[in-house]
Amino acid sequence: xxxxxxxxxxxxxxxxxxxxxxxxxxxxxxxxxxxxxxxxxxxxxxxxxxxxxxxxxxxxxxxxxxxxxxxxxxxxxxxxxxxxxxxxxxxxxxxxxxxxxxxxxxxxxxxxxxx
Numbered sequence: 001x002x003x004x005x006x007x008x009x010x011x012x013x014x015x016x017x018x019x020x021x022x023x024x025x026x027x028x029x030x031x032x033x034x035x036x037x038x039x040x041x042x043x044x045x046x047x048x049x050x051x052x053x054x055x056x057x058x059x060x061x062x063x064x065x066x067x068x069x070x071x072x073x074x075x076x077x078x079x080x081x082x083x084x085x086x087x088x089x090x091x092x093x094x095x096x097x098x099x100x101x102x103x104x105x106x107x108x109x110x111x112x113x114x115x
Contacts, residue, residue, distance in 0.1 A: 033074050037070050039067070041063075041071070042064050045066040046062075072096050073096055073100035077100050
């Protein structure tokens with residue numbers, strides 16, 4: 001009896017730790033992917049707008065807005081593809097979903113996995 005309870009507790013704890021680990025990996029993946037996308041797209045957008053003759057202040061705002069939208073699309077893509085979030089409803093503006101498709105297609109976004 002005591003041995004069975006101990007084994008059951010160990011197995012339950014391992015399952016719980018595995019789920020927590022998977023959630024932490026998803027959250028870190030979303031945060032880092034969002035940050036890298038925000039900074040990269042924002043910087044590229046600012047440079048592009050300045051090179052085309054835009055006012056630097058306007059270039060800054062437009063680059064930041066482009067970075068935010070790209071970041072939202074990337075995080076949305078990760079969230080939607082995760083097995084952990086399959087049963088969790090998520091409401092997003094249609095523009096984010098459309099932007100996700102466009103960014104993944106036009107920008108050639110890829111998913112890098114460390115092994």
